[in-house]
Amino acid sequence: MYVPFEQLPPHSRVWIYQSAAELREDKLAVVRETLRSFCDQWEVHGMPLTTSFCVRYDHFIVLGVDEQQSQASGCSIDSSVHVMKQAGALLGVDLFDRTQVAFLRSGEMVFLGIAQLKKAFAEGIINPSTPAFNNLVDTKYALDTKWLVPAAESWLKRYIPQVSNPVND
Template sequence: MWISFNQLPDTARVWVYQSARPLTDAEVAAIETDLQPAVDGWAAHGTPLLGSAQLLNNRFLIVAVDEGHHLPSGCSIDSSVRWVREIGQTLNTDFFDRSAAFVTADGSIETVALPQIKTAVAEGRLTPDTTVFNNLVATKAELRNNWQIKAADSWLKRYFKNVAV
């Protein structure tokens, strides 16, 4: 059953998928149109799930479920992954490539390929104060409070050990 993302409790489970490229406003509108009926029919072993989805910054697709209403099953989670994969195939983008860090630079979202992180740090393009998207957040509250964090507070902190701040 579809519910507005804002109406989900802070404890709602979230999955964050990042598009390999920025999505156009028209693509975002098309995705939002497709997601509501998919979430409306989302069920775990025949029991409807209370969920939502949203796109943020024309780059991040967030799928959420209120686990207090009913727990999703492995099969229901697989079905949500299938929606995201199908959307990616339709729009020719990859929502599952985890080989880059997503950061903000000069007000826009940039990607830094994992093999290029050391170079980006050495060149000063990636600093401890760079905002990084932590796409491993697990709840709506974490999405709100810990999704955009400083690189120094993220898994990237190990790259700054030998850098003068």
């Protein structure tokens, strides 16, 4: 059963799907229609789930489910993955490319491949305080509080070059 995303409680489970290509209004209409239909019929073992979705920054599709009454199981999660693959095909975008990391630099979206991160930090393209999207968050509360954080406060910190401080003897 679909509900507006704002009505999902903070403990709701979320999955974030990222598109490096901007989802323009014509594509957003396809996303809304596809996911609204899916959310209206998404169930686990014949019991409807309270579900929703939202699109953020025109690059992220967030699918959510309130697991208070019924938890999403393997089969129901598989059905959500299937519909997201369908949505990606309809949109002509890859919603499953986990090699691209999204940053918000000066109000603009920047996507960098994982292999580019050390160089991008070293060259100042991004820095430790550049907001990064942590698509690993798994609850609505974490989405609201820990999704967009400075790179240095995320799993990306391992790619930030360490400044060596010479010891004075």
